[in-house]
Amino acid sequence: xxxxxxxxxxxxxxxxxxxxxxxxxxxxxxxxxxxxxxxxxxxxxxxxxxxxxxxxxxxxxxxxxxxxxxxxxxxxxxxxxxxxxxxxxxxxxxxxxxxxxxxxxxxxxxxxxxxxxxxxxxxxxxxxxxxxxxxxxxxxxxxxxxxxxxxxxxxxxxxxx
Numbered sequence: 001x002x003x004x005x006x007x008x009x010x011x012x013x014x015x016x017x018x019x020x021x022x023x024x025x026x027x028x029x030x031x032x033x034x035x036x037x038x039x040x041x042x043x044x045x046x047x048x049x050x051x052x053x054x055x056x057x058x059x060x061x062x063x064x065x066x067x068x069x070x071x072x073x074x075x076x077x078x079x080x081x082x083x084x085x086x087x088x089x090x091x092x093x094x095x096x097x098x099x100x101x102x103x104x105x106x107x108x109x110x111x112x113x114x115x116x117x118x119x120x121x122x123x124x125x126x127x128x129x130x131x132x133x134x135x136x137x138x139x140x141x142x143x144x145x146x147x148x149x150x151x152x153x154x155x156x157x158x159x160x161x
Contacts, residue, residue, distance in 0.1 A: 022057035022099070023047065024130035026123070027067035028140035029158055030060075034068075034089045035075060040140055040159035047138060047158075051096075059099040059133045061125040068093060101129035117147045130154060 025047060032044030051058045072086040081089075103110065106128055113131075114124035123144045130137035131154075139145055140158040149155045 021055070022059055022133070022135045024059040024126060024133060024135045024137040025064075026060075026126040026137065026139045026141060026144070027064055027071060028144075029138050030064060030068050030093075031071045032140065032158075034072065034092075035080065037080060038140075043159050044140070057099055058096075059101060059129055059135055061101050061129045062103065063122060063125055064098070064100075065093060067122070099133065101132055106132060117151075119144060119147060127152065127155070 029044045029047065032038040032041040033048045035041065038044075047056075047058070050056050069090060072081070072089055075081045076083050076086050103125065109128045109132065110121060110124045113119060113127045114121050117124070117127070119127065123141065126137055126139070126144075127148060131152075136154045136156050138156050138158055142157065145155055145157040149157070
């Protein structure tokens with residue numbers, strides 16, 4: 001069974017210090033926090049550990065939770081994780097003090113990003129959240145990275161050294 005971030009010894013989701021440095025992460029990174037069979041899961045977990053230890057803040061658009069819920073639901077259906085474990089992972093997500101950028105008031109920016117780079121509205125929400133907060137976006141989605149990084153140097157591909 002996959003290891004849960006909530007089981008990392010000495011880390012407390014609720015008692016971490018606040019820091020100003022931060023990143024935006026997308027669901028392709030968040031999924032790797034919970035699924036051991038994902039490529040670059042160790043790098044993704046390092047980002048989560050830095051967050052937990054108060055070394056950085058993490059920003060996500062509100063849809064992050066829906067996308068991760070979907071990933072975990074699909075993982076259960078595929079037999080990758082047990083249903084109870086997926087529910088525990090979702091509880092862990094609820095406890096994280098993530099900086100959430102809502103779509104309210106930002107729909108035009110998201111639409112512009114989607115149109116400008118040929119992204120889904122969902123992917124554009126992550127790019128817009130990063131731009132709104134002035135933080136780099138870390139993604140494991142190569143297609144999103146390839147479509148944006150030439151014009152937007154704040155887009156970073158997880159695992160690219």
